[in-house]
Structure formats: structure tokens, C-alpha cells
Amino acid sequence: MEITFEHVTHSYNPNSPTANLGLDDVSFKIQDKKFTAIVGQTGSGKSTLVRHINALLKPTSGTITVGDRVITPETNNKNLKPLRKQVGMVFQFPESQLFEDTVEKDIMFGPMNFGASADDARESAHKMIKLVGLDESLLEQSPFDLSGGQMRRVAIAGVLASDPETIILDEPTAGLDPVGRQEIMDLFKSLQQDGKTIILITHNMDDVANYAEEMAVIHRGKLIAQGIPQEVFNNQELLKEDLLTLPKSAAFAKELTEKGFSFEKLPITINELGTEIEQQLNGD
Amino acid sequence: MDKIILGRYLPGDSLVYRLDPRGKFLLTFYFVGIVFLANNVASYAFLLAFVIFAVFLSKINFGFFLKGLKPVFWLILFTVALQLLFTPSANPLWHWGIFTFSKEGLVIAGYIFIRFILIIFISTLLTLTTTPIEISDSIESILKPLKKIKFPVTQVALMLSIALRFVPLLVDETTKIMDAQRARGVDFGEGGLIKRIKSFVPILIPLFVSSFSIAYDLAIAMESRGYKDGEGRSKYRVLSWDRRDNIMVIFMAAVTGILLFLRSY
Numbered sequence: 341m342e343i344t345f346e347h348v349t350h351s352y353n354p355n356s357p358t359a360n361l362g363l364d365d366v367s368f369k370i371q372d373k374k375f376t377a378i379v380g381q382t383g384s385g386k387s388t389l390v391r392h393i394n395a396l397l398k399p400t401s402g403t404i405t406v407g408d409r410v411i412t413p414e415t416n417n418k419n420l421k422p423l424r425k426q427v428g429m430v431f432q433f434p435e436s437q438l439f440e441d442t443v444e445k446d447i448m449f450g451p452m453n454f455g456a457s458a459d460d461a462r463e464s465a466h467k468m469i470k471l472v473g474l475d476e477s478l479l480e481q482s483p484f485d486l487s488g489g490q491m492r493r494v495a496i497a498g499v500l501a502s503d504p505e506t507i508i509l510d511e512p513t514a515g516l517d518p519v520g521r522q523e524i525m526d527l528f529k530s531l532q533q534d535g536k537t538i539i540l541i542t543h544n545m546d547d548v549a550n551y552a553e554e555m556a557v558i559h560r561g562k563l564i565a566q567g568i569p570q571e572v573f574n575n576q577e578l579l580k581e582d583l584l585t586l587p588k589s590a591a592f593a594k595e596l597t598e599k600g601f602s603f604e605k606l607p608i609t610i611n612e613l614g615t616e617i618e619q620q621l622n623g624d
Numbered sequence: 625m626d627k628i629i630l631g632r633y634l635p636g637d638s639l640v641y642r643l644d645p646r647g648k649f650l651l652t653f654y655f656v657g658i659v660f661l662a663n664n665v666a667s668y669a670f671l672l673a674f675v676i677f678a679v680f681l682s683k684i685n686f687g688f689f690l691k692g693l694k695p696v697f698w699l700i701l702f703t704v705a706l707q708l709l710f711t712p713s714a715n716p717l718w719h720w721g722i723f724t725f726s727k728e729g730l731v732i733a734g735y736i737f738i739r740f741i742l743i744i745f746i747s748t749l750l751t752l753t754t755t756p757i758e759i760s761d762s763i764e765s766i767l768k769p770l771k772k773i774k775f776p777v778t779q780v781a782l783m784l785s786i787a788l789r790f791v792p793l794l795v796d797e798t799t800k801i802m803d804a805q806r807a808r809g810v811d812f813g814e815g816g817l818i819k820r821i822k823s824f825v826p827i828l829i830p831l832f833v834s835s836f837s838i839a840y841d842l843a844i845a846m847e848s849r850g851y852k853d854g855e856g857r858s859k860y861r862v863l864s865w866d867r868r869d870n871i872m873v874i875f876m877a878a879v880t881g882i883l884l885f886l887r888s889y
Binding site: 424436439449454 | 801804809829834
């Protein structure tokens with residue numbers, strides 16, 4: 341499903357003295373079945389942007405097209421379920437959405453709301469708990485007895501259980517340990533390779549470099565850059581104004597350049613950096 | 625949430641903002657009391673003029689006060705209608721079964737209408753120009769004499785300021801949880817009554833769970849910063865009573881005097 345934003349503006353508390361612009365004339369396209377990262381400083385409007393994709397927020401002006409569904413300021417709250425089934429959303433700290441008395445019921449909650457039968461939902465719960473790397477025996481436990489990391493995985497499983505075509509992730513790894521981080525990110529990458537569209541909001545540029553195929557930079561509600569990470573990280577203007585930071589590998593490569601190395605294209609992942617250095621050392 | 629004006633603070637700067645919150649708080653209650661002294665057209669007109677003058681001094685857009693009426697609009701309408709139709713009278717203008725419509729009823733309904741407006745406007749003025757934390761400081765300061773009867777004033781004040789501090793946080797949390805459940809296919813405000821009530825379970829349980837965990841974390845953080853009980857703590861936010869506040873009290877006394885005069889006029 342291709343997602344298109346056309347001149348989308350969103351104002352919070354319109355027509356009041358506390359009105360402020362969450363999004364300011366944003367137009368861009370999120371490609372089907374790709375891994376898109378959205379970055380920007382805190383409060384830049386990233387979360388506001390993605391909440392438009394499943395119509396949790398509606399634009400003040402402009403239109404958003406999700407597949408064959410068009411969201412305009414006039415879109416009403418009826419009949420949004422088909423859209424929300426297609427667009428799964430993992431919020432920041434999603435563990436705070438758990439409420440059922442067992443993990444199984446909580447994972448089944450989403451599919452059941454979207455009209456799945458109890459048997460299908462249960463089957464899906466059993467599949468998803470394994471997918472997120474937890475043991476099936478946890479299904480009978482209360483979600484509130486789990487550890488923070490396990491709760492996060494259960495919450496993610498609950499979103500994936502509805503089998504959405506597009507998955508939006510709002511900093512899904514915030515507060516996780518490094519191993520957990522990598523596992524979760526690898527899971528999303530593999531889902532994308534199986535044909536899902538992934539949209540990731542993150543502050544972690546290494547994740548952007550390692551996983552994303554497309555990236556967009558938001559600043560004060562405006563889209564200021566878009567493209568493949570390789571190119572965007574080469575945008576000197578953004579770097580100079582501190583609107584963007586480099587992934588660790590790229591930052592290291594830059595320091596190497598000052599010491600006499602030269603890279604044809606900026607290595608943004610550790611593998612690229614390793615290969616480049618190896619080649620240059622052997623070549624000399 | 626955005627539509628309720630009563631009880632909300634609006635940042636601004638004018639004479640009314642700079643007054644001591646304790647004075648504003650007490651005088652607002654005092655004003656609500658003296659509204660009931662008014663008994664004729666002249667006295668009501670005078671009070672209305674006073675409230676409009678106070679609103680003018682605050683430099684807040686008048687539209688906000690009108691918006692403040694919205695949530696209680698039906699209550700006002702209901703009360704006024706009852707007065708219009710059920711005031712007993714010797715010579716009614718119109719009479720049908722239990723309903724009577726008379727000149728006296730019309731006058732009383734008019735008074736009640738103005739009374740509502742006065743009370744709502746003045747309390748909206750207090751909350752629009754006073755931060756919640758100022759209000760809780762005022763309550764602490766006003767309750768201080770109750771220490772004599774072993775009432776835990778400092779603890780209550782701390783509870784109040786923590787409660788106020790967490791209102792916006794819990795509102796955010798609620799919105800977030802609602803969004804998350806909506807994304808999982810919950811429809812709030814759709815279907816029959818039972819279905820609607822049931823749809824609140826996925827909000828309320830996470831909300832209570834997170835409130836408990838916030839409370840627990842906050843208590844630990846407070847203890848680790850040396851908090852033992854309310855006693856012996858100094859105060860960082862100090863309220864100051866100055867000349868302006870004295871003028872306000874004198875002004876209110878004058879208002880009361882004129883009101884008493886107009887009443888017997």
C-alpha cells in the first residue's frame with residue numbers, strides 16, 4: 341500500500357490562543373513494502389505525522405491517501421476499522437496498552453476487534469508470541485507479571501496479530517537492552533522482507549543506517565529532507581545546522597577523512613566502513 | 625477535553641494575573657456569597673457591571689467567558705424554564721394545568737439567569753488567571769489555621785500539588801492509551817450503552833496500572849531526595865501580599881457597600 345501525503349497541515353487546538361502547528365504543508369510518499377525511517381528532533385512532529393496514516397488524527401487541510409483510502413479533513417470517524425486493520429501501530433512504550441487478564445487474550449484483542457473468530461485469533465496469538473521471541477507458556481500468564489522487555493514484546497505481538505500490511509513503529513526499542521533492541525529490529529526487518537511496509541520513528545541513526553531504505557527528516561512540522569539514507573546523511577547543510585546527526589560509522593569515517601582517508605561514498609554501517617577500510621589498507 | 629474552559633488556566637499578563645492568588649481565591653468565594661444579596665434590578669445591574677469590569681481588567685478575550693457557559697448551558701436553561709413555568713402568582717398572564725406563566729416568574733427567572741452568569745464568569749476569571757499551583761498554594765495558606773485541630777495541612781497541600789501536577793500527565797496518558805486501543809480496533813462512543821461501557825475497560829485498566837506505578841516511582845524518588853513527612857519543610861514558592869491586594873479588598877468592601885445601599889433602595 342502506497343501512502344501519499346499531499347499538502348498536509350495539522351494544527352492543534354485550532355482557533356484558540358494556544359493553537360500550534362503540528363504539521364506544516366507536508367507532502368511526501370511512503371513507498372510500498374519498503375522500510376522508511378522518520379527522524380527529527382523531539383517535538384518536531386514525527387508522531388503527529390504518523391498518527392494521520394491510520395486517521396487517529398485528521399489533517400486540518402490536505403489529503404492523505406493510504407492504498408485506495410483517502411483521508412481528508414472531512415473524513416468522519418465511522419468505518420475506520422478496515423483502515424486500522426491494514427495499518428498496525430506500535431506506540432512508544434506500548435506495554436502501557438496491555439489490559440487483559442492473560443497474555444493470550446490481550447494478543448487476541450486486536451484481531452477480535454477486526455472481526456476474526458476466536459479460534460483464528462487464538463491461533464494467531466500462538467504464532468505471534470513465538471515470532472516476538474517469547475515462550476508459548478507465557479500465554480496463560482497475566483501480562484502484569486511479566487518483565488518490562490517481555491511486556492513490550494507482548495504488546496508488539498498484539499499489534500502484529502491483526503496481520504497489518506503497514507506497520508508503524510514509534511521508537512519501538514526505547515528503553516530496551518542492546519540485545520533486545522537488535523532482536524526486535526531484526527524482527528521488523530524480516531517482516532519487511534516478507535512483504536510488509538515498515539515506517540519507523542527513531543532517534544537512533546545507527547538503526548536508520550542499518551535497517552532503513554528510505555528516510556525523511558522532519559523539523560518543526562516541515563519535511564526538510566527525504567531520500568535514501570546514504571544521500572540524506574551526506575547533506576552537509578542539515579549536519580551543519582545540527583538538524584541531523586550521523587550514524588557512528590559515518591562519524592568515524594568523517595574523522596578518518598581528516599587523517600587522509602578518502603571514501604567514495606560515505607559508509608553508514610559498520611560493515612560498509614569495515615570493507616572500505618580493508619580495501620584502502622590493502623590498496624596502499 | 626479542549627472544549628471545557630471552566631477550570632483551565634490561560635497564560636497572560638495583566639493586573640488580575642498579578643494579584644495575590646489567596647486574595648483572588650477568597651474574594652471569588654466572597655463574591656459568590658454576596659451575589660445572593662442582590663434583590664432588585666439596580667443591584668443586579670451593578671453586579672453585572674462589576675463582573676464585566678473585572679473581565680475587562682483581566683484583558684482576556686470576552687469570547688472565552690461565553691465559551692465557559694457552554695457546558696452549563698442546559699442547566700441554566702432548565703432552571704430558568706422551571707422558574708418561568710412554576711412560579712406561583714395571584715394574577716398569571718397565562719395558565720394551563722400545573723403551569724403558570726407570570727410577570728413575577730419572568731422577573732425571578734431573569735434574576736436567576738444573571739446570577740448564573742455572574743457566578744460562572746467570576747469563577748472562570750479566577751481559574752483563567754490563576755495557575756493550578758497558585759490555587760493549591762492558596763488553599764494551603766488558607767487552611768493553615770486548621771493545624772490547631774491536628775488537620776494535616778502540609779500533607780494535604782502536597783497531595784493537592786501532586787494531584788494537580790499529574791492531571792495533564794494523566795490526560796496525555798489517557799489520550800495515548802485511547803489512541804493505542806483505537807489502533808487495535810476499539811470504537812469509543814459507538815454501539816449501545818453496554819458496549820460503550822465495555823469499551824472503557826481497555827482504557828481504565830492500563831490507566832490505573834500506570835497511575836499506581838507512577839505513584840510508586842514518585843514515592844521512591846521523593847524518599848531518596850530526603851523527604852520524610854511534611855513537617856519541617858521550607859517553602860520555595862512564597863506568595864506575597866502587597867498594596868494592589870489591599871486595594872482589591874477595599875474595592876470589594878466598596879462593592880459590598882454599594883450593593884447593600886442598592887438593595888434597600
